[in-house]
Every structure is written in C-alpha cells, then in structure tokens.
Amino acid sequence: MNLLQVNPSVYGDRQTRLFVYWTADASKKTGCFDLTCPGFVQTSNEIALGAAIYPISIPGGLPYKITIYIYKDPYTNNWWVQYGEKTNIGYWPPELFEAICHNAESVEWGGEVYSSTIGHTPHTATQMGSGQFGSVLTDSSSITRMRIHDNSEALKIPEWVYDYSDEYNCYDGWYMKDYVEDPDFFYGGPGRNFKCP
Numbered sequence: 001m002n003l004l005q006v007n008p009s010v011y012g013d014r015q016t017r018l019f020v021y022w023t024a025d026a027s028k029k030t031g032c033f034d035l036t037c038p039g040f041v042q043t044s045n046e047i048a049l050g051a052a053i054y055p056i057s058i059p060g061g062l063p064y065k066i067t068i069y070i071y072k073d074p075y076t077n078n079w080w081v082q083y084g085e086k087t088n089i090g091y092w093p094p095e096l097f098e099a100i101c102h103n104a105e106s107v108e109w110g111g112e113v114y115s116s117t118i119g120h121t122p123h124t125a126t127q128m129g130s131g132q133f134g135s136v137l138t139d140s141s142s143i144t145r146m147r148i149h150d151n152s153e154a155l156k157i158p159e160w161v162y163d164y165s166d167e168y169n170c171y172d173g174w175y176m177k178d179y180v181e182d183p184d185f186f187y188g189g190p191g192r193n194f195k196c197p
Contacts, residue, residue: 003068003081004053007033015052018066020081022092030096042090047083049090059130059139071149072104107158109143110173110187123170123196129188134163134174140188157183165189170196 006014010033020040023031034049035042042049057064069082077094115124129141147155163173163185171189190196 011050013052015054016056017050017052018047018083019050020090020092022096024096024098039096040090040092041078044083044087044089046087047089057130057141059132065144067145107148109146109185111141111171113171113191121197123167123192125190125192127188127190128171131188131190133189134172134186136188137174137176137186140174140186143185143187145182146185163187167196169193 003018003020004016005019006016007019008014010019011017019034021031021033022039025031032039034040040049053066055062055064067084070079071082072079073091078091079094079097080091081089083089111128113124113126113128115126117124130139132139132141134140146158146161148158149155161175161177161183163175165172167189170191170193171187173185173187175183175185177183
C-alpha cells in the first residue's frame with residue numbers, strides 16, 4: 001500500500017502523484033496501480049487517483065504537507081485510505097489480503113526507488129524525495145504525526161521503531177524521537193553520488 005510517487009512508466013511524466021497500489025504476493029502474480037485492475041474500490045469523486053499533486057515542497061522553498069490515514073474498518077474489515085481529516089478515497093477489500101484480514105503485523109513509512117541496477121554499479125541517479133539525505137533535516141522529505149491503531153481505541157505513537165536503508169550510501173532515513181514531543185522521520189537521498197557509484 002503506497003501513496004505518493006513519481007513513475008514515468010505508468011503516468012508518462014515526472015510529476016509527483018497520489019496513487020494506490022496493492023499486491024498480495026510481492027507483485028509476483030497480483031497487484032496493480034490505482035484502478036487499472038479489480039482490487040481497490042474508489043468511493044470519492046473529489047480525489048482523483050493518479051492526479052498530480054501541486055504544489056510540492058522543494059529545498060529552500062515553502063514546506064507543503066498532506067495528511068493520509070490508512071485504517072481498517074472493524075465491521076467490514078475493509079482497509080480504507082483517507083485524505084485530509086475526513087475524505088475517504090476508497091478501500092481495499094479484505095479478500096485481497098488474507099494475511100492481514102484481521103490485523104497488520106508491521107507498518108512502514110518512507111520512500112522507495114525502483115531500479116534494475118540496485119546493488120550493482122552504476123547505481124541509478126534517481127533521487128528519493130527532495131534528493132537530500134534524511135540526515136539533512138531541513139531539506140529532506142519527512143513524515144510527521146506517525147500513528148498506529150492497535151487493540152486500544154486511541155491512535156498512538158509506535159513504540160518500536162527503527163530506521164533502515166538497504167542502500168545507505170545512496171539513500172538514508174533518520175528517525176528523530178529524542179527531545180521532541182512528536183517523533184519525525186526524515187528520508188531521501190540523491191541516488192548515484194561519490195559514495196554510491
């Protein structure tokens with residue numbers, strides 16, 4: 001379940017777009033973008049899946065934020081995507097995800113870059129987020145107000161969180177939880193650079 005991307009092969013340009021994707025088997029036999037196959041059920045006529053998001057934040061410019069909430073309806077077991085504070089975009093029916101029909105085991109926030117050369121030289125020059133490493137807190141991409149909903153009624157800050165990058169010289173993440181009231185996650189990177197040839 002992903003939500004923002006730049007994907008020229010799907011959309012034909014390099015604009016940041018709101019999207020949904022699903023797979024039940026790591027994209028081996030199932031999965032698709034937006035409404036290109038049966039799966040995700042769109043219920044909103046206000047939010048267009050695949051639509052370009054504008055304005056977007058750029059280093060040194062004004063920061064822009066959107067709020068996305070994914071939650072499971074306890075009555076139908078549908079996994080809903082909500083935009084802002086109240087606009088339900090649509091849902092994934094429970095039969096798509098047998099492994100999480102009752103609950104999820106983990107939650108991940110962050111970025112992803114596709115390349116056929118991951119782990120090989122030369123690495124892709126595709127940047128993640130703003131192109132700044134997560135350790136550059138003022139200019140990197142960030143995720144704030146991260147919450148989970150467990151067996152309790154209230155949304156809560158997750159207790160066990162760690163940052164991870166499988167290409168840490170190309171991209172990184174920085175989870176800031178100490179000395180702040182609400183943890184933040186900063187992530188990104190330039191892709192190919194002198195440490196990531």
